[in-house]
Amino acid sequence: MPEKFEETVKIINQEKLSDEIYSMWLETKQVAAHAKAGQFVSVYCNDGSRLLPRPISICEIDREKNAIRLVYRVAGKGTDEFSGMREGETLRILGPLGNGFPKQEKSAFLIGGGIGIPPMLELAKELDCEKQMILGYRNNQMFLCDEMKAYSEVYVATEDGSAGTKGNVLDAIRENGLKADVIYACGPTPMLRALKEYAKENGIECWISMEERMACGIGACLACVCKSKEKDHHTNVHNKRICKEGPVFLAEEVEF
Numbered sequence: 387m388p389e390k391f392e393e394t395v396k397i398i399n400q401e402k403l404s405d406e407i408y409s410m411w412l413e414t415k416q417v418a419a420h421a422k423a424g425q426f427v428s429v430y431c432n433d434g435s436r437l438l439p440r441p442i443s444i445c446e447i448d449r450e451k452n453a454i455r456l457v458y459r460v461a462g463k464g465t466d467e468f469s470g471m472r473e474g475e476t477l478r479i480l481g482p483l484g485n486g487f488p489k490q491e492k493s494a495f496l497i498g499g500g501i502g503i504p505p506m507l508e509l510a511k512e513l514d515c516e517k518q519m520i521l522g523y524r525n526n527q528m529f530l531c532d533e534m535k536a537y538s539e540v541y542v543a544t545e546d547g548s549a550g551t552k553g554n555v556l557d558a559i560r561e562n563g564l565k566a567d568v569i570y571a572c573g574p575t576p577m578l579r580a581l582k583e584y585a586k587e588n589g590i591e592c593w594i595s596m597e598e599r600m601a602c603g604i605g606a607c608l609a610c611v612c613k614s615k616e617k618d619h620h621t622n623v624h625n626k627r628i629c630k631e632g633p634v635f636l637a638e639e640v641e642f
Contacts, residue, residue: 390483391420395414397413397473397476400469404528412456414453421444422486422512424486425443425483428480429477431463431468443504443633444456444504445507446507447508457504459500485633488593493516494566494569495559496520497522500522502572502595503530503573504530506521506534520540520541520559521542522543522554522558525544525545525549528549569590578594591636592638594635596635
């Protein structure tokens with residue numbers, strides 16, 4: 387099993403990237419040394435009234451500086467608390483958690499939708515293969531897009547048509563005539579469901595990172611189970627724990 391560590395970490399810096407999207411670099415002792423693309427950390431609030439941690443995917447890893455970057459959306463009181471914190475303040479985290487993306491040497495699509503975009507940045511840095519990145523946004527507030535261009539060709543889809551292809555990531559793939567042998571994707575369930583079907587129709591290997599509400603983050607509470615093709619040895623039923631067996635799965639292993 388991957389090693390995980392509970393640490394009190396210091397905020398190196400924080401900035402607002404777009405509406406409700408923030409980027410935070412954290413100085414760690416152990417997490418950065420052991421993390422890989424696709425994993426996440428559980429971040430605990432300093433406000434004691436909020437007991438459950440917030441799961442946030444790892445956007446970047448800087449092993450030389452023992453630091454990780456989290457890019458997150460303010461979606462409730464916990465993440466709102468994080469967004470108000472500044473350089474030098476501390477947080478408690480647990481991680482790295484879950485299983486990351488397997489790194490193939492095949493031509494790859496790296497596909498991110500919404501807040502599923504951040505983990506694609508570290509994956510783009512780690513993959514040593516031909517790669518094309520397809521990013522889906524609501525509008526032209528395209529956080530991380532320019533940073534992605536340092537590691538991959540980038541194609542954009544926006545729901546309102548304000549940038550790139552009007553529509554979704556599959557529309558961008560088809561409009562630009564893109565081809566690949568493996569898909570890595572993270573984003574909302576409708577996007578992942580469509581990509582699973584697209585991969586099946588085209589004989590493409592597809593790895594998906596599932597977003598789900600989590601409680602414990604370590605597989606004990608069963609709050610984040612998803613339906614699976616095979617029986618889970620932990621529960622002996624057709625499900626998998628996203629925080630433990632995932633968040634990355636071979637698409638054909640899970641049901642939506």
